[in-house]
Amino acid sequence: MITGAHVVMFSRNPDADRAFFRDVLRFPSVKAGDGWPIFALPPAEVGIHPTGEGGSHELYLMCDDIDATVKELAGRGVEFSRPVSDEGWGLVAWIRTPAGSELALYEPKHPTAAARRS
Template sequence: MITGTHAVMYSKDAPALREFLRDVLEFDSVDAGGGWLIFQLPPAELGVHPTEAADAGHELYLMCDDIHATVKELEGKGVEFVRPVEDAGWGLLTAIRVPGGGQLGIYEPRHASPN
């Protein structure tokens, strides 16, 4: 039935964001035509959180094994972090600024994972 997940990121500068995902985060990709890159993501999991909002939207986070080592590595590549690492209870959390606007959360989970 379901064979995978396709996540979408919107950007005012999509080519720069594609380069960032390919060159800085080093995600493998295929060209779907005309330079439109589709990226392979690491293994994923899906959490469902309660809300009272009628149209709450969705969020995308990257996960890592060692948040402090990841921050150091990405800072070495010129990545801007929008907030310091914080302990959210369920994990250690921060976020990076991505080309074209917006943020992308990164966290080191402290919860069990199905992967």
């Protein structure tokens, strides 16, 4: 039985990005091998999208109210590399991590599978 999913995020500055997840996003964690934190994520879902050759993966953090969440995170010093935009399927803003990666923050306009978990 599958009990969960583990996301791997590669970083040029893992210490800074780990501190960001811990101190700014305030995700709880446990210590793993070599003391590395493994962060708990909110309920998740996966969408499978078509692509040409090869593929890539993206991490989208979901929220119920993007304007309020952007305001709260900006108050904690989060840098947004792109402002909120309406993509049709949701409202999206892009967070820049301390190491320079981007994470999407989005307010879905569609039903979410994560909300259906019991």
